[in-house]
Amino acid sequence: METSNPYFSPFVLPFVLGAIFLLGICVWKFVRWFKHFDRLQRAIIRKNLLSWKIIPALWEMFREGILHVRIWRKNLMLGYMHSSIALGWFMLILVGFIESHMTPASSHPFWMAIFYRFFITTHQTFPGAQVLTFIMELMLIYVLSGILLAVVKKIYSRILGMKKTTKHILIDRFAKAFLWLIFPLRLLSEVLAASRFQNGGFFTGFLGDLIPPSNEYFLLLSWTLYSCALCGFFVTLPFSRYMHIFSELLLIYFRKMGVREKSERTGYTMYELNACSRCGMCIDNCPLNKELGHNDVQSVYFLRNLRQKKSPIRVADDCLMCQRCASDCPVNIDLMAIRQQERNKHEMDTADNYGYLDTVQPFNAIGRVGYFGGCMSHLTPGVPEAMKAIFEAAGQKYWYMDEDRTMCCGRPLLQQGFNRQAADLRRKLTEMINKSKITMLITSCPICYQSFKKEYKLRIPVIHHTEYIAMLLKTGRIKVRKDDVRTVYHDPCELGRGCGIYKEPREVLKATTHLVKAKQEKEDSLCCGINLGDTLLDIDQQTLIRNAAFQNLMYKHPDQIATACPMCKKAFAHASEFPVKDIAEIVRENLK
C-alpha cells in the first residue's frame, strides 16, 4: 500500500526520519527537565495549568517566539532578521499544511506540505488556492531575505548594529549551515519543479520560466538535498543553540504560569539554559567586554558552558552583576539568578566571627518608620546626615536601625556564595525589624533595598529613600526650592535594573534642580564599576569601567552628578572635578 502511495518518494525519508528523531529527543528532554522541577514549581504549574493565565501565555509565546517583538524594539534590522526566519518559516509550515489538506488527494501524509510542489504538479482550483500559493511564495521570499541578512551579519555585523557577535562552537556552526541551506534548496527545488510542471507561483514560476525545463535527475537531486538539509538541521537541533526554538516557547509558558528560578538549579533552569539562542546581544554592552576585553564571560558564554556541563568558576565569578545583559536579553532569561546559583555552589566559609550578632539588642522603636543606612552609607556619612535633616523637616519620627552598630544586609556575602553567613544576618535583622513594630523600612543603599525586598520576607513595605522623598514632596510634607544647577542622574544598577526604580529619583530631581540627560540611561545605564559583584577585578580595571560610566554622564556637560547609591557616589567622587551628590543631599540643600 505504502509503495503505491502517489505522495511518496524515497527522498522524503531523511526528512521523516530526522523529524521523528527530533520529536523523540525533544520530548525526552522536556519530560526529563520537567521531572526536575521542585515541588513548589510543580504545584504552581498544576494550579495554573488550565487557568486564564494560558491566554496571555499563548499571546506572549506568539509575540516573542514567532514575532520577536523585543528584538524589533532594540534593533529594527535584527528584529527583521530574527522574525523573518521564525515567522516566515512558521507561516510556511502553517499555510503549507492548510494548502496540502485542502488539495483534493487520496491521502495527506504529513510530509506532503513540505514537498508539496513535487507531488502536486498541477495548478489547484479549490477555493483560495491562488491566495495560498501567493502567501507561500511571499513567505519564502521573506525567509530568504532573512537568511541573506544573517549572511551579511556573519560577514560584517556592524551593518546590523552589532560590534561583536557570538563565537560559535562546532555543533552550532553545523546546525546553522543546514539552516542556511534549507531555504535556498527549497527555492531551487520549487523553481526546477516549476520549470518542469509549470506549477510555480509568481516568484518560482517567474524564475522557472527563465531556465529550460529541468530533467528528472536534477529535480530529484534537488529535492533530495532539500530533504537532507532538513534532516541535518533536525538532527543537530537538539544539541545546538536552535534548541531555543522550542525551549523558549515552553519557558514563556512556565514563566507566565508563575514559575521562577530557585537558589539552586532546577529543571526550570534547564529550560532557561536551552532557551538562549546565543544571539549575542548581551556581548556589546557588557562593561567587561567593552572596557576590559574580557570576552569569554558574557551571559551567552556562561549559559553555553553550563549547558555543556563545563563551567569554569572564573566565568561565574567574573561578572559585575550589573544586569545590563539581562536588560538586553530578548528572551528575558533570569541571567542573574542563574549566575547566582553557580556562585552559591562555592559554599564559602569564613573564620569571621558573627557571634556579635547575639549582642545586638532588638530595640523598641520610637518612630513609626525605620531607617537602615547600610554599611556603604556609613562610608558616605553625608547621605544619612541628609536623611536625618529630611526626617526632621517632615516631622517624621524614625528609628535609625544601624546608626551605632552597623550590620550588613547580607547581599554582598550572598553574591559571593557565603550563604550561611548571609542567612544568619537576615535572620537577625528580620528579628530586630519584627520586634521594633515599625510600619515601613526606608533604606539609603540600593543593595540593601534589593536585599530587603527580594531576599527577606518582611511583613512591612520596604522603600528606597528616593521613593520616600518623592512621597514627601507629593504629599507636601516637605517643601523645596528649585535651583538651576545642571544635574545629571546616574541610575544605580541595583536600584534601576534591580528594582525598577527610575521614576521617583527623576521626579525629585526635577523638583529641586535642572535635570539633564545622560547618553545612556534607565535600563541602558552603565555600571559605575566600583561594585561588590565582581571580586576578581582589581582597582585599575574597576577604574576603567568607572571612567566609561563617567563619560556617559558627561554627555550634556552637567555641573553636578546626582546618584542614589553610596557606592556609585564614592566611585564618581574620585573621577569628578565637580560635586557628586546623593539625591537626599540635594534635597536637603534645597529644603525651604
Add this chain to the structure above:
Amino acid sequence: MKKIAIIGAGPAGIEAASILASHDCEVQLFEKSADTLSNITDKAFLFPDFSSAQELANKLNSQLLNDKIKVILNTEIVDIKKDNDDFKIIDRDGKTYVADKVLITTGYNVFDAHRKEELGYGIYKGVITSLDMERMIRHKQITNSIGEEPEKVVFLQCVGSRDEKSGNHYCSKVCCVTAVKQAIEVRKQLPKAQIYVFYMDLRMWGQGFEELYREAQEKYDIRFVRGRISEASATFDSRVQIKSEDTLIGQPLKMTTDLLVLMVGMEPSKGTRTLAENCGIAGPYKFIASEGPHTNDNNTATEGIFVAGTAKRPMSIRDTLTDATAAALEMLK
C-alpha cells in the same frame, strides 16, 4: 642675554629665578594667585627644626628684589608653544609672552579630603585637614567643634596617598614627618591632651626625622597606632567617633576624639595638570614627567622646557630648593 620664563612663584620658582638672574638672565616669573609662596605661608613651623615658615618665606621673597626678575602676579599660564627658537607662553586670557627657555614650577595642591567621604571631612566639624591644623597652630587656637580646648586629638596618615581607591598609589613623602611635627606642636600648646597618630608605616627618611619621631614618643607622650581609620561618625556631643584596627595586636578599636586631623597628601596642582597635558609632558598621576630618573631630572621631553620641584613629584622644601638650583644650572648650559 637669555630670556627665561618661570611658571609658578613657589620656593622652586623663586630660587631658580634668583640664580638665573645672578647669571645675567632676564627672568619673567609668573604666578596665578595674588601672592607668592602660598604653599609655605600657610604653614606655621617647618620640620625638622621648627623654624618659622614665615621667616623662610621672607628670605625667599627678598631674593626677588632684583632688576632682572619681573614678577607677574594674577596670571595663570595655560599653554606653552614652541615658536621657531622661542617659546610662546599663553595665559588664560590669551595674552602671550616670549622666552628662550621655560621652567615649570607649578607645584602641588593638597588632596581634597571631601573625596574620602567616610572620614567625614566637611560633614563633621571635628574633622579637619593638616592645613587647618597648621592654621590653628599658627594662631595658637587649637579648638574642637564647639570652640573648647580638645581633650583628644587624632592624626590620620595617608589620606589620599598610598590609597588605590582614590587613585593615588604613591607616597606623598612629607606627611609622616609633618604629623610628628604637628603632634609635637599640639603637645606644646595643649599639655594635657591625649594625642594619637594612626599610620600604615612611618617613613622617617630625612636627616633628623627618626630622632624627631623618637622624641615625640619619649618626650612628648604621643601615641602611635598602626592602623588606618575606616570610618568616622558623629557622637551626640559633637565629637567624632572613629573605627579602626590596631594591626599590631590585631584588635578592632573604636575611639572618640575631639579632633580628627587628616594628613592630606600631595597632588599635582591644577596648573601642573594643565601644563602637563597641554605640553604633552604628563607623567604618572598627571605630574610632569622628567627625562630620567637619575640624570637629566630637570629636563622634559620638549627641549627648552624644564621642570623643578613638586610639579614632578612630592618633595620637601629642602629638596625643592636643591632641585630648583639644579634646574637653574641646567638651564644655563
